[in-house]
Amino acid sequence: MNRCHATNVRILLFLVATLAISTLACSSPGEPKQETNATQDPINVIFAIHVEPFLPEFGYDYGARRQELRWLRDKALEYGAKLSLASNGEFMEWIEDFGDEDLVESYLDAGFDWGTHIHPLWRRGRHDWVLMPPDTPPDTVLLIWQTNVDAVDHIIGSENNYGVAPYQTHQPLMVDLMREFNFHIETALTEPAGILAYENLGHYPFNPFRPTALPGKYLKEDLNQTQYVLIPHYPQLEPNPGPSGPRSLGTNQKYFLMEYIEWLHHQRQGLPKKVWVFGIATHDCYNAPNRAYIDTMLMWLNANFIGKRTPTGWVIAEYASATEVASEFFEWEESHPGESSFSWDVGEPYPYTYPEMPQLLKQAEYDTEVSIADGIACYRFRRTSDSPIYVLWSWSETQVIDFSSEISGEVKVYDGKGSSATADASALAVTEEPIFVES
Ligand SMILES: [Zn+2]
Numbered sequence: 001m002n003r004c005h006a007t008n009v010r011i012l013l014f015l016v017a018t019l020a021i022s023t024l025a026c027s028s029p030g031e032p033k034q035e036t037n038a039t040q041d042p043i044n045v046i047f048a049i050h051v052e053p054f055l056p057e058f059g060y061d062y063g064a065r066r067q068e069l070r071w072l073r074d075k076a077l078e079y080g081a082k083l084s085l086a087s088n089g090e091f092m093e094w095i096e097d098f099g100d101e102d103l104v105e106s107y108l109d110a111g112f113d114w115g116t117h118i119h120p121l122w123r124r125g126r127h128d129w130v131l132m133p134p135d136t137p138p139d140t141v142l143l144i145w146q147t148n149v150d151a152v153d154h155i156i157g158s159e160n161n162y163g164v165a166p167y168q169t170h171q172p173l174m175v176d177l178m179r180e181f182n183f184h185i186e187t188a189l190t191e192p193a194g195i196l197a198y199e200n201l202g203h204y205p206f207n208p209f210r211p212t213a214l215p216g217k218y219l220k221e222d223l224n225q226t227q228y229v230l231i232p233h234y235p236q237l238e239p240n241p242g243p244s245g246p247r248s249l250g251t252n253q254k255y256f257l258m259e260y261i262e263w264l265h266h267q268r269q270g271l272p273k274k275v276w277v278f279g280i281a282t283h284d285c286y287n288a289p290n291r292a293y294i295d296t297m298l299m300w301l302n303a304n305f306i307g308k309r310t311p312t313g314w315v316i317a318e319y320a321s322a323t324e325v326a327s328e329f330f331e332w333e334e335s336h337p338g339e340s341s342f343s344w345d346v347g348e349p350y351p352y353t354y355p356e357m358p359q360l361l362k363q364a365e366y367d368t369e370v371s372i373a374d375g376i377a378c379y380r381f382r383r384t385s386d387s388p389i390y391v392l393w394s395w396s397e398t399q400v401i402d403f404s405s406e407i408s409g410e411v412k413v414y415d416g417k418g419s420s421a422t423a424d425a426s427a428l429a430v431t432e433e434p435i436f437v438e439s
Pocket of ligand 1: 167
């Protein structure tokens with residue numbers, strides 16, 4: 001190549017670069033200015049299954065439960081979702097009795113998790129599991145854990161037993177038992193932790209964390225507690241409410257959108273990386289009447305969020321097993337020593353960006369996405385005793401839109417951080433930061 005040609009190439013490259021920069025600078029409102037580098041990885045969506053003990057409130061029909069586990073496996077494979085199952089001990093005895101080990105293998109082969117779910121029942125003999133009272137002394141709790149963990153290990157081997165979803169085991173005993181059984185993962189937010197989260201934060205934590213061993217401080221983090229990570233997920237997806245609030249399809253969708261809104265804030269601001277998790281749940285014995293809700297939830301996630309990019313280029317969510325979330329978390333810890341993932345205790349301020357968001361959406365359920373203008377995200381939430389409330393944001397710069405097709409006249413606008421104003425619906429200013437709008 002002669003010198004003259006090289007100079008021409010350099011000039012050409014300069015022109016191309018200048019053109020590229022001016023194109024980015026000239027983007028019109030509504031179009032993303034440019035692809036911003038993501039600081040946050042996609043939101044991990046986990047799907048937890050708790051296999052319940054054989055008690056009157058859960059029923060005794062092993063065949064029906066097995067049918068639901070097959071349905072869940074096939075549904076998850078259809079949608080690309082990953083199941084994180086935890087089973088009580090006696091269920092594993094039935095699996096052996098019926099020669100259903102292939103069902104368990106099909107879960108493990110699919111990359112799903114299979115672990116232990118513990119209610120206060122210990123094994124006196126085969127199919128003779130004894131229910132103990134809630135105030136059972138620690139050595140009996142140890143026995144309960146031992147017999148349930150052994151029963152699961154017997155079928156899948158301890159190396160495949162990913163972790164535990166315990167019921168009614170609280171700190172400080174919890175951390176001792178996790179150490180005793182060498183578990184590193186707890187899934188679920190066992191009551192009363194779920195109630196504490198719902199009543200004070202309006203949702204479950206958006207991030208996994210290492211719970212303190214201090215009694216009663218269910219949402220407080222202790223970075224020196226190096227035994228296990230808690231991966232929260234919501235309770236059974238069903239129309240009926242529970243002690244930690246509504247559990248409906250629309251409520252689960254709302255919870256996902258609340259987390260999405262927080263995650264977007266971290267992306268826009270380029271905040272340091274965190275690990276994000278959103279979890280839905282079902283039970284072997286409660287799944288049949290809720291199949292349609294679960295199916296719709298997965299369909300909605302797939303259609304809008306799983307593997308999908310925002311207009312700014314960020315991949316929103318992906319399915320993950322609990323073990324995958326845990327390994328992402330352990331890696332994050334290594335590269336972010338001493339950093340908090342999530343922590344909250346009574347009396348402390350709301351631990352995320354929009355302290356008023358849970359209050360604004362408290363009585364609301366997700367209704368639909370609204371196509372209102374180019375470059376604007378808009379979601380509508382219905383309320384049984386009130387008019388709908390909306391959340392909107394712009395993907396690039398502030399845009400003034402006509403919102404009259406949804407609400408006409410004067411509207412109330414909230415920023416989710418404590419400020420509110422009124423605006424004319426025909427000239428509503430939508431910012432990159434979300435706004436909450438009602439009549
Ligand atoms: Zn349970």
